[in-house]
Amino acid sequence: MSSQRTALITGASAGIGAAFARHLxxxxxxxxxxxxxxxxxxxxxxxxxQAYHVPxxxxxxDLNDPAAPQAIMDFAQSQQIQIDVLINNAGLAGKGxxxxxxxxxxxxxxxxxxxxxxxxxxxxxxHMRAQGWGRMINLSSLAAFSPPAESLIYTGVKSYVLNMxxxxxxxxxxxxxxxxxVCPGFTHSEFHDQMGTRDAANKLPSILWQEAEEVVAExxxxxxxxxxxxxTGLVNKVVASSMRPLPIKLQYFLGNNMNPFKK
Numbered sequence: 001m002s003s004q005r006t007a008l009i010t011g012a013s014a015g016i017g018a019a020f021a022r023h024l025x026x027x028x029x030x031x032x033x034x035x036x037x038x039x040x041x042x043x044x045x046x047x048x049x050q051a052y053h054v055p056x057x058x059x060x061x062d063l064n065d066p067a068a069p070q071a072i073m074d075f076a077q078s079q080q081i082q083i084d085v086l087i088n089n090a091g092l093a094g095k096g097x098x099x100x101x102x103x104x105x106x107x108x109x110x111x112x113x114x115x116x117x118x119x120x121x122x123x124x125x126x127h128m129r130a131q132g133w134g135r136m137i138n139l140s141s142l143a144a145f146s147p148p149a150e151s152l153i154y155t156g157v158k159s160y161v162l163n164m165x166x167x168x169x170x171x172x173x174x175x176x177x178x179x180x181x182v183c184p185g186f187t188h189s190e191f192h193d194q195m196g197t198r199d200a201a202n203k204l205p206s207i208l209w210q211e212a213e214e215v216v217a218e219x220x221x222x223x224x225x226x227x228x229x230x231x232t233g234l235v236n237k238v239v240a241s242s243m244r245p246l247p248i249k250l251q252y253f254l255g256n257n258m259n260p261f262k263k
Contacts, residue, residue, distance in 0.1 A: 006030040006055075008076070008083045008124070010063060010116075011090030013040035016139065016187060019212035020087050021048060021056075023220060030055040032081055034072055035090070036062045057081065063090050063116040064108045073123045083124045084131075088117040088138045088161075093154045106153065113157045121168060121179075134177035135223050138165045142185040142231065145240040158183075162229065169228040170256045178226045182219035185236040187212055208235060228252055 007024045011017040013035035021031055025048040033041050038060035045056035059075050061068045076083060091113050094101055117138055128134025143149075144158040165181035172179060186209045215232045222230035229248050231240045241247065246254075 004028070004030060005084035006032060006081055007085035007087060008032045008034065008072070008120070009087040009089060010034045010120070012087075013037045013044065016184070016212045016215055017087070017089040018044055019216040020089060020137075020220075023213070023216045024085070024087075025052040025054050025056070028052070028054060029085065030081075031057070032072075032076055032083070033058045034061050034063075036060060063112045066111060066115070069116050069119040069123060072120070082127045084128065084134060086120060086124050086134075086136045088120055088136070090116070091139060094152065098153065109153060109157060114160055117161060118164060125172075125177075128172075128177050129175055132176040134172070136165075136168070136177070136179040137219055137223050138179070138181050140165065140181040140183045142183050142236050142240060144181075144183055145231075145243045147243070166228045166252055166255065169226075170252075173226060178223050178228075180219065180223040180227060181229050182215065182222065183229065183231045183236070183240065184210060184215045184219075185233060185239070186210070187215055210236075 007020075007029045009017050009020050009024075009031065012021050012031075012033040017035065021033055021044060025031060031045070031048065031054065033045055033056060035041050038058065041058040041060065045058050048054060049056050057079055059072060061072055063069070065071075073083075092109060094105060094109060098106070121136055121138070124134070124136070138161050140161040141154075141158040143155045144162040146155055148155050162181045162183065165179050169179035188209060188211055210233045218232045219230050221227075229252065231237050231248070244251070
């Protein structure tokens with residue numbers, strides 16, 4: 001049980017983020033729910049408070065705004081909320097070619113999925129280190145194991161999240177803080193509707209798909225066990241293993257134990 005610890009979840013209004021909110025509320029965690037859509041956040045908070053009798057606070061923010069991560073933490077401090085669990089779930093992906101996409105949209109992808117993710121990890125650390133306990137989940141993707149795709153910076157972004165999460169876990173695990181990169185494949189959510197790729201996604205075989213609740217259950221078990229990388233689903237595990245020459249666990253071991261610059 002959570003002993004009334006509190007989880008901050010970004011992108012919490014739908015999909016994997018909402019599934020994390022429901023899962024952690026059922027476990028007894030208080031919640032700080034963040035997304036752009038205040039109405040959907042409030043509806044979810046009301047649902048969870050009534051079902052599980054846990055405190056749920058909402059804060060509408062667009063992580064495309066560089067000021068948003070600090071604003072979230074300032075709000076949490078004003079509400080006397082300490083963040084024990086961080087779920088960096090908010091994300092988006094480009095729809096067009098790199099050359100024809102305005103820089104503002106490309107910069108938004110980087111801001112939401114790299115800069116904001118990294119900054120929020122940094123901002124929640126003082127409390128986690130002080131209490132000697134913390135959990136962070138950063139949503140990467142099966143794409144992080146894939147070859148680069150034409151026009152997309154998404155694979156590079158998710159590779160950063162995968163590698164950064166493992167590096168943080170190496171540093172922070174001795175202090176009682178677990179960091180896990182959760183790497184789902186195709187997941188039923190609003191993501192493809194928002195990105196305009198629903199028709200293409202619907203043509204994929206059903207065996208490739210997972211429900212958001214399955215991703216969340218696997219990801220949460222992984223972070224609680226101290227597993228730095230969690231590729232969800234058997235099919236995705238097979239795909240990821242076939243794309244990397246060394247097993248994930250061996251890569252982590254080598255990175256943690258053979259770094260010549262490690263202090």
